[in-house]
Amino acid sequence: MKRWLPLILFLVLVGFFAKGLFLNPREVPSPLIGRAAPAFTLPLVGDPARTFSPADMKGRVWLLNVWAPWCVSCRQEHPVLMQIAASGRVPIVGLNWKDKDREAQALLAQRGSPYVAVPDDVSGKVGIDYGVTGTPETYVIDRQGIIRMKHIGPIGPEVWKDKFEPKLKELGA
Amino acid sequence: MIPEIGHFALIVALLVALTQAILPLWGAQTGNARLIAVARPAAQGQFVFVAIAFGCLAWSFLQNDFSVENVAKNSYSQLPPMYRFTAAWGSHEGSMLLWTLILAFWTTAVSVFSRHLPDDMVARVIGIMGLISIGFLGFLLTTSNPFLRLIPAAPEGNDLNPLLQDPGMVFHPPTLYMGYVGFSVAFAFAIAALLSGKLDAAWARWSRPWTTVAWAFLTTGITMGSWWAYNELGWGGWWFWDPTENASFMPWLAGTALIHSLAVTEKRGAFKAWTVLLALIAFSLSLLGTFLVRSGVLSSVHAFATDPARGAFILGFLAIVIGGSLALFAWRAPRMLTGGRFAWFSREAFLLANNVILLAALGSVLLGTLYPLLMDALGLGKISVGPPYFNSVFVPVMAPALFLLGIGPLTRWKGDSLPDIARRLKWAFAVAVASALLLPLVVAGFKPWASIGVFFAVWIAAGVVVGLRERIRNQRGALVARLAALPRGYWGMQMAHLGLAIGVAGIAIVANYQSERDVRMNVNDHAELAGYTFTFRGHSEYDGPNYRAAKGIVEVSRNGKKLFTLYPEKRIYNASGMAMTEAAIHPDLWRDVYVAMGEPIDDKGAWIIRLFHKPLVNWLWIGGLLMAAGGFMAASDRRYRIALREARAKGAALAGAAA
Helix, strand or coil, X not given: CHHHHHHHHHHHHHHHHHHHHCCCCCCCCCCCCCCECCCCCEXXXXXXXEEECHHHHCCCCEEEEEECCCCHHHHHHHHHHHHXXXXXXXXXXXXXXCCCCCXXXXXXXXXXXXXXXXXXXXXXXXHHHCCCCCCCEEEEECCCCEEEEEEECCCCHHHHHHHHHHXXXXXXX | CHHHHHHHHHHHHHHHHHHHHHHHHHHHXXXXXXXXXXXXXXXXXXXXXXXXXXXXXXXXXXXXXXXXXXXXXXXXXXXXXXXXXXXXXXCHXXXXXXXXXXXXXXXXXXXXXXXXXXXXXXXXXHHHHHHHHHHHHHHHHHHCXXXXXXXXCCCCCCCCCHHHXXXXXXXXXHHHHHHHHXXXXXXXXXXXXXXXXXXXXXXXXXXXXXXXXXXXHHHHHHHHHHHHHHHHCCCCCCCCCCHHHHHHHHHHHHXXXXXXXXXXXXXXXXXXXXXXXXXXXXXXXXXXXXXXXXXXXXXXXXXXXXXXXXXXXXXXXXXXXXXXXXXXXXXXXXHCCCCCCCCCCCHHHHHHHHHHHXXXXXXXXXXXXXXXXXXXXXXXXXXXXXXXXXXXXXXXXXXXXXXXXXXXXXXXCCCCCHHHHHHHHHHHHHHHHHHHHHHHHXXXXXXXXXXXXXXXXXXXXXXXXXXXXXXXXXXXXXXXXXXXXXXXXXXXXXXXXXXXXXXXXXXXXXXXXXXXXXXXXXXXXXXXXXXXXXXXXXXXXXXXXXXXXXXXXXXEEECCEEEEEECCEEEEECCCCCEEEECEEXXXXXXXXXXXXXXXXXXXXCEEEEEEEEECHHHHXXXXXXXXXXXXXXXXXHHHHHHHHHHHHHHHHXXXXXX
């Protein structure tokens, strides 16, 4: 029996690894869930005279998508966001995070913008208030301005169907 | 065109690897000499094609071919050529190709340096290494193709991660991979022995130099990685217990246990089953490390988006290779008869203790690394395990090994007398105790762990001296001649042990007596640390090839006398917008003075400056490199060279007879 022990231990480990593949170690529960979305006022990309503030969205369920032109995974989720925007299901605000080279405007002009507004967080300070650990991250914010959900990583069609849709239904959007 | 040639070469390499695995293994099992003869040319052919593929990738990077997705994501036109070349292994795909290339290199090395071995054994070894190659080539071609085109081509690349733009990155990954891929040779020898059923001491003798060389490479790679982190991360730390570091440290612990137990199996025929198991474990941990780092199951500083398909592929491969080899082990284990009886106080007993302790330490690292994953999988919450766990578990587990290391090399095989050893080592013990007691008088303050560390370091070093003295006492001639006459295997062991002693001394002192300050400094402000006075003279800005930098000027003086000026930098990389800290270090044998730029505070040129004083920190890397040098020294021992020369002479004689 003793000689089979290494194999048995290894197989137990494989079981854990297989489970682990479907978990996301970065998905740390956000302490902001259930709290009011931190307030900010930032100029808009392409139109710095106008500003955006979460208070502008009061009374609507909306998504705050943290992205950056230099972020490869953001490009991956871009087509999905475009579809969501085209369906008119929910408005998306795209927080342009740490875009030091000012590339957001050109990129959105070229690929299309899924956003109703693109506030410009060039210093990354608003990102810190929201506990952003990397891009992309997406927050679901309800009619009262309370953060209801946070998703880390790109939104694929499955993530959208399994994670966002039920939450949006629950919030009546 | 060039990337397509690379892609095609990978496909050909996969086909050659299939041939290399299937025909020789089948031939060895059925005793078919013609199939056995396929092994060597196939191994060499596979190496040629993987090398072509790697060359094509490196060429695409050097030519800034941004129509290749991998190049566009990981390079930049203004990147200096040296880093464009190293960017070839800076990405996931490229580093897997390097892995495969190094595996093919080791296989080719086996095919060249194995003429003194029976052909069927060599065929099995090469065939098994071919099986591993199939897995990695398949992985590259199906989920991680480095040659995928990007249409339309990107006008500019995303740049190589600035952390990797460091001279250390030129050598660190290749040496590290040489190490843990090198354990595949010992693994293949062990499997070949299990397959053939010839589980005597011969396989241990054959695989021993290979294992030692791989271990020496791994030691070099880990040492350089630690040095890189110290220089590049700007926190003054040299080991973080990050999962990626643990992924290379676990095979090192298993490999260290393996080279010791191989000695017992070769010399005394004992620990046979145990040594086979260790050879399987060492390489399994290399594969496991690859899985942990590449699949994204653990959170590490590396890569943001990970592809679950890759994780699933490696996990499947892992299950087949490790599961299969452990099953084979369980099936064949009863054939391994234990040989060579020994007393409780003997060289064998000490090496057994070494193995038990190293494996316990390995277990503690493995548990700490996997614990977050296990808890998460069981739904018990998200936790992270950090340095406090590792330091408080790993250090006490390893401490007894350091004590036994002072004694083990002096004992005789089979059995020795305890009072006799005590008499031979009493001076070494006295010197070690005295050093530990004197330490608080030399440096400020008594720290128990520092004194314990110094005791172990001096104890091991004194043991090395006693060993050398006893070895040459009864020889005649000049001292240098007598020392030079000692076999390289013996020298290698003593160098490695002395390297460990030096490293332990460095760790004990730097961990307990280092000091650091984060200070806000206006221009011309002074700050004091460890007797040094630091004066901030402001900063200047300049443009690097692919970044903009703020370069601080910090003058360091002591007792009013100016010693030197340091220029730490804060860089912002153009393409990624990432900020990097380039620490400025004034090194010497006894201490490093280390200065890093924090953040700018206001428009008047004030900065947060981080100051560090690191006593004996360089001993760590000197010790690590000495250990590695010991490994290379031992592997170049005369008996291995003689075996080779005899094989060559035999080959030449056969060729002569044929002509």
